[in-house]
Amino acid sequence: MSTSPRLSRAVEPVLRYFLYAFLSVVFLLPFVWMVLGSVREESEIHGLMFPFTLHTIWPVNWTLKSYLDIYGISAEGQAGGLMFQVGLRNSAIIAVAVVSCSLVFNTMAAYFFARLPFPGKKYLFAYVVATFLLPFEVTVVPLYLVVNQLDLQNTLWALIVPFYSSPFIVFMLTQFLGGIPKELDEAATVDGANYWQILWRVIFPNALPALTTAALIEFQFIWNLFYWPLIAVSKLDLQVIQVMIASQTTDRQIYWGRTFAGLVSAVVPVVVLFLFCQRFYFRGAVLSGMK
Amino acid sequence: MSAVPAVGRRSGARVLTLQRRRYLIAFLFVLPALVNFAIFRYIPIVMAARASLYDYSLLGGFGDFVGLKNYLRAFDDDLFWTSLKVSVEFVLMKVPAQIVFSLLLALFVSRELRGMGFVRTVIFIPVVTSIVAAAVLWGMMYNKDQGLIQSLLGIFGVPHTAFISNPTLALPAIVVMMVWKEVGFSTIIFVAGLKNIPQMFYEAAAIDGAGRVRQFFAITLPLLRPVTLFVVVTQTISAFQVFVPVYVMTQGGPAFATNALVYYIYQNGFQYNDMGFATAMSFVGLVILVLMSIGQFRLLRGDVEY
Numbered sequence: 001m002s003t004s005p006r007l008s009r010a011v012e013p014v015l016r017y018f019l020y021a022f023l024s025v026v027f028l029l030p031f032v033w034m035v036l037g038s039v040r041e042e043s044e045i046h047g048l049m050f051p052f053t054l055h056t057i058w059p060v061n062w063t064l065k066s067y068l069d070i071y072g073i074s075a076e077g078q079a080g081g082l083m084f085q086v087g088l089r090n091s092a093i094i095a096v097a098v099v100s101c102s103l104v105f106n107t108m109a110a111y112f113f114a115r116l117p118f119p120g121k122k123y124l125f126a127y128v129v130a131t132f133l134l135p136f137e138v139t140v141v142p143l144y145l146v147v148n149q150l151d152l153q154n155t156l157w158a159l160i161v162p163f164y165s166s167p168f169i170v171f172m173l174t175q176f177l178g179g180i181p182k183e184l185d186e187a188a189t190v191d192g193a194n195y196w197q198i199l200w201r202v203i204f205p206n207a208l209p210a211l212t213t214a215a216l217i218e219f220q221f222i223w224n225l226f227y228w229p230l231i232a233v234s235k236l237d238l239q240v241i242q243v244m245i246a247s248q249t250t251d252r253q254i255y256w257g258r259t260f261a262g263l264v265s266a267v268v269p270v271v272v273l274f275l276f277c278q279r280f281y282f283r284g285a286v287l288s289g290m291k
Numbered sequence: 292m293s294a295v296p297a298v299g300r301r302s303g304a305r306v307l308t309l310q311r312r313r314y315l316i317a318f319l320f321v322l323p324a325l326v327n328f329a330i331f332r333y334i335p336i337v338m339a340a341r342a343s344l345y346d347y348s349l350l351g352g353f354g355d356f357v358g359l360k361n362y363l364r365a366f367d368d369d370l371f372w373t374s375l376k377v378s379v380e381f382v383l384m385k386v387p388a389q390i391v392f393s394l395l396l397a398l399f400v401s402r403e404l405r406g407m408g409f410v411r412t413v414i415f416i417p418v419v420t421s422i423v424a425a426a427v428l429w430g431m432m433y434n435k436d437q438g439l440i441q442s443l444l445g446i447f448g449v450p451h452t453a454f455i456s457n458p459t460l461a462l463p464a465i466v467v468m469m470v471w472k473e474v475g476f477s478t479i480i481f482v483a484g485l486k487n488i489p490q491m492f493y494e495a496a497a498i499d500g501a502g503r504v505r506q507f508f509a510i511t512l513p514l515l516r517p518v519t520l521f522v523v524v525t526q527t528i529s530a531f532q533v534f535v536p537v538y539v540m541t542q543g544g545p546a547f548a549t550n551a552l553v554y555y556i557y558q559n560g561f562q563y564n565d566m567g568f569a570t571a572m573s574f575v576g577l578v579i580l581v582l583m584s585i586g587q588f589r590l591l592r593g594d595v596e597y
Contacts, residue, residue: 016404016406017406019399020406020409020410023396023410023413023414024410024413026471027413027414027416027417027471027475028413028416029439030428030429030432030439031416033432033439034428045437046437049437049439049441049442050441050442050445051442051445051446052442052443052445052446056439056442105323105324105327106324108320108321108323108324109320109321109323109324109325111320112317112318112320112321113321116317116320117313117314117317118314118317118318119314124321124325127325127328128324128325128328131328131332131333132584133580133581133584133585134332134333134336134577134581135528135531135532135576135577135580135581136532137532137534137553138532138552138553138556138573138576138577138580139332139335139336139339139573139577140553140557141339141556141557141560141566141569141570141573142335142336142338142339142342142570142573143331143335144560145335145338145339145342145347145566145570146330146331146334146335146338148349149338161331162327162331164323164327165323165324165327165328167324167328167332170324194316195316195317195320199320220419223421224420224421224422224423226421226422226423226535227534227535227538227553227557230538231557231561242421242423242424243423245423245424245427246423246426246427246538246539256431256437259427259431263424263427263428266421266423266424267420267421267424270419270420270421271416271419271420273419274415274416274419275412278412278415281415281419282411282415282479285418285476285479285480286479286480286483
C-alpha cells in the first residue's frame with residue numbers, strides 16, 4: 001500500500017486469481033484424480049500415468065466397473081469377497097444411532113447445566129470439562145479393556161455405546177442454551193409445563209441452529225472414525241467403510257480403480273453434507289476454537 | 292435457585308422435600324451423560340493404570356501382579372524411545388508448518404472479495420474428509436512407480452523419488468499430507484480471530500503511516516496471540532497422537548522412521564497381544580499429554596487481552 005497504489009491495484013486481481021487457481025489445484029487435484037480414477041479402466045490408470053498429459057487424469061474410456069466390483073455386483077467382485085455395501089450400511093447404522101442419541105442425551109445434559117437448579121452444579125461441569133484433558137488415541141487401548149469387560153467387543157454396540165454422549169458437544173450446547181432468554185422457560189412454567197416439556201417444546205425449537213451444528217460435527221466424527229472400529233470390531237460383516245478402504249489398499253494394492261471407488265464411497269457423504277451446510281461447519285470449527 | 296430457602300422454617304420440611312424432588316428430577320437430565328463419561332472416559336484410565344501393573348491379557352484378564360515391570364521394560368526399550376522421538380519430531384515439523392500456512396491463508400481468505408467463499412470451501416474439503424481416506428489417497432500419490440506426484444514431478448524432469456519408502460523422507464511426507472488435510476481447520480479459526488480485531492486499530496496505524504507489513508507485526512500478530520496459542524495447544528496434542536497415516540502408509544517403517552508412539556502401542560497391544568506393556572506405554576503417553584495440556588491451558592488462561 002505504501003509503494004504505488006495504482007500499480008498494486010492493477011496487479012492485485014491478477015495475482016489473486018493466480019492464487020485461487022493454485023490453491024484449487026493443491027487442494028482439489030487429489031480428489032479429482034480419485035473421482036475420475038474410479039470411473040475409468042484399471043489399465044488406463046497405470047498406462048497413461050507417464051508422461052503427464054491430460055489423460056493422466058481424464059479418462060479415455062469411462063466405466064463403472066470398479067464400483068460393480070467393490071459392491072460385489074460383478075463376478076470378479078464376488079469372487080474377491082468384496083462387499084463395500086456392508087461397510088456403508090454399518091457406518092450408516094452407527095452414524096444414525098450416535099447422532100440421535102447424542103442429540104437427546106447431550107441436549108438434556110446441556111439443558112441441566114444451562115438452566116436447571118442443582119447444588120454444586122459447577123463441580124459437575126468441571127467433571128465434564130476435565131475430560132478434555134484425556135486424549136483420545138492414547139486412551140483407545142484402555143477403552144478397549146472396558147468394552148472387553150462389558151463384552152461388547154465385536155458388536156455394533158461397541159461402536160455406538162461409548163459415543164452416546166460427548167463432553168465437547170455438552171460443553172458447546174451449554175454455552176448456546178445459556179443464551180436463550182430465561183423468560184421463555186418462566187412463561188412455560190407459569191403455564192404448568194415441567195422440565196421435560198420445557199426442554200422439548202421451548203428450548204429445542206429455539207436451539208435448532210446449534211443442534212444442527214452439533215449433529216453435523218457428531219456425524220463427521222463418527223463416520224470418519226477409524227482407530228476405534230479397527231480394534232473394537234474384527235468380524236468382516238461388522239466392518240465400517242473407513243476400515244474397509246484401509247484393508248483394501250494394504251492387502252490388494254494392485255486394483256487402484258477399486259480403491260478409488262471405495263474412497264469415493266467413504267468420502268462422498270461427508271463432503272456432500274459439508275457443501276450443503278457449510279456455514280454450520282465453519283461455525284462448528286470456530287466454536288471448537290473458542291473452548 | 293435461592294428463592295426457595297427464603298420461605299422460612301415453618302413449612303421447611305415440605306419445601307425441602309419439594310426441592311429435593313426438583314433436584315432429583317434435574318439430576319436425571321444429566322445422569323446419562325455423567326454415566327457415559329465415567330464408564331468410557333474415566334474408568335478406562337483407572338483400568339489401564341491397574342492393568343499396567345499386571346500381566347494382563349485380553350482373554351485371561353488380570354494375571355500375576357508384576358509391579359512396575361511393564362514400565363521398566365518400556366524405559367529399557369529402544370523402540371519405545373524411538374517412538375517418543377518420532378512423535379515429537381512429527382509435532383515439531385507439523386505444528387509450525389501448519390501455523391505458518393494457515394496464518395498466511397487466513398490473511399488471504401479473510402478479505403471479503405469475490406471468490407473468497409469458494410477458496411474457503413476448497414481448503415475445507417480435506418478437513419471433512421476422513422484421515423484414512425486422505426492417507427490412502429496420498430499413499431497412492433506418493434507411490435514410487437505409479438504415483439501422481441511422480442508424474443507431476445516428471446514435468447520438471449525430476450526422476451522417480453521414493454517418499455514413503457525412504458527413511459529420511461517418510462515422516463516429512465506424512466507431515467505434508469497431514470498439513471494439507473488440516474490446514475483449512477486452523478485457517479477458519481484464524482479467520483474468526485482476524486475478524487475480532489477492531490478495524491480502528493488499522494485505521495489509526497494507517498494514519499500514523501504504518502505500512503501493511505508493519506501493521507501485521509504491530510497489530511495483527513500480537514492480537515492473534517490467544518488464538519495462535521489455542522491452535523498450537525490443540526494441534527500439538529493431536530499431532531503427538533498421530534496414528535492413522537502411519538498405519539495406512541508406512542506401518543512404522545522404513546527402519547522405524549515413522550514408528551510413532553500410538554502406532555507402537557497398537558502393535559504391542561493388538562498384534563503382539565502384550566496388553567500390560569501396551570497399557571503401561573499408553574499411561575506414559577497419557578501423563579505426557581495431560582501435563583502438556585495443563586501447562587498450556589495455564590499459558591492460555593493468563594492471556595486474554597484486548
